[in-house]
Amino acid sequence: MQTLVQQVLNALQLGSVYALIALGYTMVYGIITLINFAHGDIFMVSTYVAFFVGTALMSQLLRLPGIVVFVLTVLAAMFATALLAVLIERFAYKPLRQAPRVSAVITALGVGLFLENFTLATIGPDPRFLPKFFPVVTFTMGGVAFSNIQIIIIAVSAVVMLLLDTIVRRTMVGMAMRAVSWDKFTAPLMGVPVDRIISITFAIGASIAAIGGTLFGMVYTVDPYMGIRIGWWAFISAVVGGIGNIRGAMIGGYILGFVEIFTPVILPASTYRDFVAFSLLLVLLIFRPYGILGRPVAQKV
Template sequence: MQGLIQQVLNALQLGSVYALIALGYTMVYGIITLINFAHGDIFMVSTYVAFFVGTAVISRALHLPGIVVFILTMLATMFATALLAVLIERFAYKPLRQAPRVSAVITALGVGLFLENFTLATIGPDPRFLPKFFPVVTFTWSGVAFSNIQIIIIAVSAVVMLLLDTIVRRTMVGMAMRAVSWDKFTAPLMGVPVDRIISITFALGASIAAIGGMLFGMVYTIDPYMGIRIGWWAFISAVVGGIGNIRGAMLGGFILGFVEIFTPVILPASTYRDFVAFSLLLVLLVFRPYGILGRPVAQKV
């Protein structure tokens, strides 16, 4: 029983990170129906930004408390990552907005691989650790061990998701985003600045991925390949939940977190994880292509 609770906690922790990244996929898809295959690598870049900023801040450290360094690093990482995403949108995707959709998807794939190989070439393939912002404190409660880091990850993710949900549902920016997503030809006629809203969406998605990146880096090592490894899983999360649907991305993230943690429990080896996750994706796409929470799109004749 305690083992189970322990695993659930691990799954929640991992699921939170997947959900945060999945949000970026889903928001971009929702607004310009583009599968932004580069998003996983944007996430990867964000962890490196966090690595360099965090190390720099700590080494010059004026003995700031851990929480301040953590927040400073996070803000800087979010900003830098958002900037990267906006630049990618501006220079790689925007010229293709009128082109066939396949062109944009291929471009996204290319941008992702470019980021990955570029990082590989400049920084190298060795895994790295993010600097420690806090001392790790482990609590034990009736046999279940959990750390303060785990709690921070789950809590921060929950807050971010709630915040995003509120932004999309309750603010003017959110309303504009929904308008563009609904009809990008009519929205500008209603005075919605479409280009700016699309940029904001990319920025928002990337900063959330950056938060995910920081949280992830506090527990696991980072390397240039994780854009693929983690990014694909987040992407499956988004599709499983229903791509374009924000709550679906969160749900999908948690489902995939559970798949990853519980596969080795049920099947002989953890190497079956990819197989299970992608088979789940394949089966779902065949029977319910629009995901768990998504809605089918009618084809007009």
């Protein structure tokens, strides 16, 4: 029983990160129907930004309190990653908006691999650790051990998701996003600055991934391949939830978190995780191609 609760906490922690990244996939898809395969690597870049900024700020000279460093690190990662995403959109995706959709997807795949290999070539393959912003405190409650870091990850993620949901549903920017995603051709006639809204969507998606990236880096190591490793899982989360649907991405993230943590519990080896996750995806796509919360698009004849 205790291990079960323990595992549930682990799954929530991991699921939170998946959900945060999945949001970026789903928002971009929602607005320009592009599978932004580079998003996982944007997340990877964000953890490196967090690593460098965090390490620099934690130096003894500054003597800043941990919480301040944490907040500054997150903000720096968010800003840098948002900038990167907007630049990618501007220079790689925008020229292809009129081109066949496949071209843009391939470009996204190319951009992702470029980021990965570029990081590999410049920084190297060795795993890195983010500095400890907070002393790790472990609580024990009814035989279940959990750390303050775990609580921070789960709580911060939940707050960010609630915030995003509110932004999309309640604010003008959110309304404009929904307008663009509904009809790219009519939205500008209604005074919606389409290009700017698309840029904002990329920026928000990337900054949320950066929050996820910093949180992730507080528990796991950072390396150039994590964009693919973690990114794919987040991507599956988005598809499982129904790509283009924000709440779907959140649900999908937690589902995948549970799949990853509980697969080794049920099956003999942890190496089956990929198999389970991708089979789940395949089966889902065959029987419910539009995910849990997604809706089928009608074809115009």
